[in-house]
Amino acid sequence: MSNKQSKKNENKKKQQQDYKQKHKSSFFSFGKIVFLSAILIGVASYYLYKALTTPPDLPKIDLNAYWGPYPMKINPDLSIRPYKIEFSDVMINDLKERLLHRRPFPPPLEDVGFTYGFNANFINRVLDYWKNKYNFKEREQFFNQYDHFVTNIQGLDVHYMHVKPNNILPDVEVVPLLLLHGWPGSIREFYEIIPKLIRPRVGQKFVFEIIAPSLPGYGFSQAPARPGLGAMEIAVVISNLMKRIGHEKYYIQAGDFGHYIGSIMSTLFPETVLGFHTNLPILLFHPLAHIYTWLGSFWPKLIVEPELESRMYPLSEKMSWLIEESGYLHLQASKPDTIGIALTDSPAGLAAYILEKFSTLTNPSYKNAGDGNLLAKYSLTNLLDNIMVYWSTNSMTTAMRLYAESFNKRTLSTRLDEIPTEVPTWGIKFKYELVFQPDCILKLKFKNYLHSTMVEDGGHFAAMENPEIMATDIFEAVNTFRQFHNVTSPQEIVDGNDKKAETIYDFTVKDIYGRDVKLEKYRGYVLLIVNVASQCGLTDTNYDQLNELHEKYAKNRDFKILAFPCNQFGGQEPGSAKDILKFIQERGVQFDVFAKIEVNGENTHPLWKFLKQTQSGTFGDFIKWNFSKFIVDKNGVPVERFGPNMNPLDLEPYLAKYW
Structure with missing residues (x-):
């Protein structure tokens, strides 16, 4: 073999060796990248899992923070004082003048119902009724059929109704029940349900004593003088109110913003709250709740029963509807005083703004009707009672500020929805509620979530719309809470004769x-x-x-x-x-x-x-x-x-x- 050929073979062999070495080096480099990536993904997944599943610590909160005006009184009056709701003649005359001299409203588009908001044709009927047929003095007496009180808590005069049952047999126990309203509701929501809660029921050995406060800034309760009174701070105020009244342990029923406040009370004061009943059982700010909901959009059976799937999915439709109906929340959480000025000055605007919610949040299909089907479930008198709570007290702006105080970085950083509570909890889920979540999501926070009652009708304002259903469910819930806290097993009760039984x-x-x-x-x-x-x-x-x-x-x-x-x-x-x-x-x-x-x-x-x-x-x-x-x-x-x-x-x- 010639030197030339030999040299050529050696070069070829060297090239092959270089290629193999390079290929081998590339392969090992790729393997290292995959290996390191797997480690990084594993570590990141671990820390993500820990972040999502490790509850935060309870936030530090001042249980005696002062929210009233300065200068502080050296010896404030901390007594419980009787209170009467009054519709003064000056206020009534001013209201009627505003209703009489309202400007003409632009006519609605053809056949739009309430889809563009409150229908201008129907608002005229509402306002005429308010001016001419609403009996202010009679309704004042209606409000005062129950005992009302005011007491100063943390610098604020807090109003509450206190209703005790009468003529109770010795073997029937009276237990305290705290009722918490939200926006745009008020204590007026509870007038239909209270008579059903203070009367003993067959088979129940207890009856309720009702405490129903106006949230600070709502209706007859004083508003704070400075920023910072959010849902968590109100939970502390209400807890202190219950102590002032003399109740160290009690049950809570709540809906809307009241649910959020009641949930916080269960989290901060688990030794005080004996049981939590809610008609808006949701977790708004739990990351796993959102992950579960998103995963369920691909495999609904993972998180929700087939018969309830339509309440939650298709997710795109539910989210579109939620975005459409939650515009008020974005406005009130950012610029409450702007819309507050308009609603404070115009009774027509106030009525339209509130009553539109009573239509659509009772049943979404009602928005297709020219009158919003408002009178299908409520009377104009009862609806205007609720509006009078806001108008007569000039509290619409201060009420809406609760959204700005609760949907902000400071409040959300407390991560209260992620902190578990052992307080026994019971939810009632009405078909047309704004948001539906299955029990598997609710149990992320409520570790003793005992039961959900499913109702194939009804909406957001449950106590006003379905007082009998609500009252029955509250009795059943509290009976269950009492068994939960009972250290002995209940004696079995059996109907029927076992000797004659066939099935x-x-x-x-x-x-x-x-x-x-x-x-x-x-x-x-x-x-x-x-x-x-x-x-x-x-x-x-x-x-x-x-x-x-x-x-x-x-x-x-x-x-x-x-x-x-x-x-x-x-x-x-x-x-x-x-x-x-x-x-x-x-x-x-x-x-x-x-x-x-x-x-x-x-x-x-x-x-x-x-x-x-x-x-x-x-x-x-x-x-x-x-x-x-x-x-x-x-x-x-x-x-x-x-x-x-x-x-x-x-x-x-x-x-x-x-x-």
Whole structure:
């Protein structure tokens, strides 16, 4: 081989080696980049997860901050003083003059209803009624049918209604209930519901004493003299008001801005608030709530039941509607005094601004009607009562400032929606409420969120629109709160004679919260009834598989699991109802759990007597151990029985026979 050829081969070999080395180097460089990127993504994900799931500390707040005018009085009057609502002749005459000499309004476009805002044709009818038919002195007496008081809290004269029940039997307990309104509502919202709350109800051993304050700056309560009185600060004022009245522990019912204030009170004062009932159960400022909502737009079943999906999705439609209807919030959170000047000077403007909300937020479809369908749910007199609270006290501007004080960097930095509370909470969700959130989102904050009542009607102003539904729900909620705080298990109450029973529908039991449950409610479902315990060697397997069975079939196969805690086998369910409730909440149990019972012996629960008589065991009727199981068909008849060693998932072929 010539030197020339040899040199050529050597160069070629060297080029190949250089290429391989370069390729190898590039490959390892790329691998390093991927590896380092994975590490960075992992670290970033970890810190993001920690940021989203680690609650902030409670904010530092001055519990005695002074909000009144300066100079401060050396010896302020801290007594509780009677108060009378008055519509003075001077105010009435001025109002009528303004209504009489109002300028003509531009006519509305054809067939627009309320879609452009309050319809000018209908506002004339409202204003004429206000001027000519609204009986000011009669309505003044109406407002004063309940006792009103004022007391100075942190420099502000705070007004409240105080309504106590009369002629109460000795065995009926009177419990305090704090009612919190929002904007554009007032204490007027509560006049229809109060009579229903101060009268005892059949089956309830308690009745309510009502405390309903006007929020500072609203109606008959004094407004602050300087900036900074937001929802958190008002929560402190109201807490101090309740102490002044003499209530160290109480229940709260709230909606609209009242919900936000009540939520904060539950967070700051969990030892004081015995239970929180809300008709606007939402988390506005929790980042995970927004992430859940967004993810649910792709897979709705991840977070919301199919039958409720339309209340939340399609997300684009809900967000468009929310943006359309929340313009007032942006205005009031940024420039409340600008719009306040207009509404303070014009009763027509005030009426249109408020009543438009009573139309659209009661039912979105009402905006298509020329009168906003306002009179479908309310009378003009009642609607004007609420407007009179703002007009007679000249408080529209000071009320709207609450938005500017609560939707700002200072307040949002407290991250109060992200701080968990253990206060038992109950929500009622009306179909046309401004925002809907499923329970899985609400439980991010309310760790003892016990129940949601779903209502297939109704909107934002629930106490005025549906006082009977609201009152019934409040009684049920507080009854549940009382059971939650009770250290003993409630005694079972059973309707029907177990010896004559033909189906399980003949029985009534108590659930884990102490409420009576007629098993008639399960008609048409295939049921798995099981006695459970929290400290048994079979607990983990059975609870995990019962949960899995529930997830697989509860929504698709008309299937329900009914679990009855029992302490008769090895003392493995020793806790109270509260202990059991905590246990099942920690395990994420979704199936129905009832109060602790006995399944053998003299005190055998009648339902379980019936189950054992209908489906005998191999070595006798008695229950042998924890996690014995009965299948009940869609007619309420027990059809099969299985021992503790039969795992729940092994029951799938047996259950399939009865779908």
